[in-house]
Amino acid sequence: MKPASVIDAQKLIDEHPFGRFQRLIFFMCFVIVMLDGFDTAAIGFIAPSLLTEWHLAKPDLAPVLSAALFGLAFGALVSGPLSDRVGRRSLMVGAVFLFGVACVTSAFSTNIGQLTLLRFITGIGLGAAMPGAVTMMDEFCPTRRRATVTSLMCCGFPLGAACGGLLATWLIPHAGWRSVLILGGVTPILHSVLLLFWMPESVRFMVANGKPVARIRAILSRISDEAIHARGFALTESAPGTGDKGLGVVLSRAYIVGSLMLWIAAFMGLLVIYALINWMPILLKDAGLSLRGATVISALFPLGGIGAVLCGALMDRFNANLVIAACYALAAISLFCIGETAGHIGLLVPIVVVCGVLMNTAQASMNALAAAFYPTEGRGTGVAWMLGMARFGGIAGSFLVAELVRSHFTFVGVFATIAVAGALSCIALLVKQFALPHVFRPTPGGVGSLSH
Known part of the structure; x- marks a missing residue:
């Protein structure tokens, strides 16, 4: 066979099925996202044990419960630019190993101060690993299936959270709260070994950065x-390059509006999710429901993340900005309706389920939207910074509801205010859609084109 001169790496990926090699990469990235979900849920389940063992008051738990969120934000903001310079693989392996070691070490904490510090370090590792997994998966996907596969991978978070809750309820009575952290740390340490031997570097990163042809081949x-x-490899980008790397791309004139709108949408979206996860049981109970009823209804809200798969499929077929904006808009309407139906449990249950599906689907789909928006030279930073800004929204969500309750907002008023945040996410994506100098549109054949 005559040697090919130069092969376009993305075109080769697009023209072939999503094969066994890519499914292995998917599995390894999916496990990383699951571990993030496990860790997020598990810390809440060990909190009552901490109160008892260390003789703490409930307000004493605030630093340890929020430390990981601050670490997640810090880890994401720092790791993104690094991944665009040193590569996806090494940063991902290091991040998974870091949060595994920190989680195991935190199991041997003797006071709340030590645990808070180690939770922050755990968060740094998680904050670096999650955007790395999103970016890596996106860069090994055919263009026509990118949003679907990336969104499917992000469904690992609610699955990991569910597993974390179930395992914690069994482990704590049998082996104590420390066993939960040990399991949550040993698993990523073992997974980092798998990543070290089996996870390849992103070929799109390697081509874009002029790495040796033999390694890419x-x-x-x-x-x-x-x-x-192939004698050499080239890369056709669906998003225009700027000649910069990392933050230079994200903050460039061509991308700054889109970047800001992604940050606002993700910030407001996670604000809504954390506000509801942390406060919905209390708000529903204060509105007249029994403690059991409030707990059961609140548990329905996070289950909607699985809808991200359907949303990803729609994003691959239609305009991704408008698909997610529609989800946020409908979520805002359903949030307002929750406030209006507190006294009617027959209406409240389906509305909470619908709201959970819409809100969690929209938020999970933001990962695929950000990954597709940036060129390879800035994708790691773009995804990581969006996730980092979103984590600050999660922190703000808990404080927002606390302030609303302190200001004597009614049940209706609290949910109407939270609904405004969902509406702002929708507006931000509409601004991103109509203010950009370029819009990426998939064609029926699955090959991207740029319209100006």
Whole structure:
């Protein structure tokens, strides 16, 4: 066979099925997202044990419960630019190992101060690992299936949270609260070994940064034998480059409006989610429901993340900005309706379920939206900074509801205020859609085109 001169790496990925090699990458990234969900849920379940063992008051738990969120934000903001300079693989392996070691070490904490510090370090690792997984998965996906596969991977978070809750309820009575943290740390340490041996570097990163042809050929040949005969590799980007890297791309004139709108949408979205996860049981109980009823109804809200798969499929077929904006708009309406139906449990249950599906679906789909928006030179930073800004929204969500309750807002008023945040997410994505100099649109054949 005559040697090919130059092969376009993304075109080769697009022209071949999502094969066994890519499914292995998907599995490894999916586990990272699951571990994030496990850790997020598990810390809440060990909190009552901490109160008893260390003789704490409930307000004493605030630092340890929020420390990981601050670590997540810090880890995301720092890791993104690094991944665009040193690569996705090494940063991801290091991040998973870091949060595993920190989680295991936190199991041997003797006071709340030690645990708070170690939770912050755990959060740094998680904050770096999650955007790395999103970016890596996006860069090994065919364009026509990118949003679907990335969104499916993000469903690992609610699955991990569910597993974390179930395992914690069994482990704590049998082995104590420390066993939960040990399990939550040993698993990522073992997974980092798997990543070290099996996770490849992103070929799109390698091509964009002029890495040796032999290394790129070795990876792409696992997707198609065509790569074996290539003399060199090129990369066609669906998003225009700027000549910069990392933050230079994200804050460039071509991307600054879109970046700001992604940050606002993700910030407001996570504000809503954390406000409801942390406060809905209390608000529903104060509105007249029994403690059991309030707990059961509140538990329905996080289950909606699985809808991200359907949303990802719609994003691959239609305009992604408008698909997610519609989810946020409908979520805002359903949030307002929750406030109006507190006394009618027959209406409240389906509305909470619908709200959970819409809100969690929209938020999970933001990862795929950000990954597709930026070129390879800035994708790691773009995804990580959006997730980092979103974590600050999660922190703000808990404080917002606390202030509303302190200001004697009614049940209706609290949910109407939270609904405004959902509406702002919708507006931000509409601004991103109509203010950008370029809009990426998938064609029926799955090949991207740019319209100006």
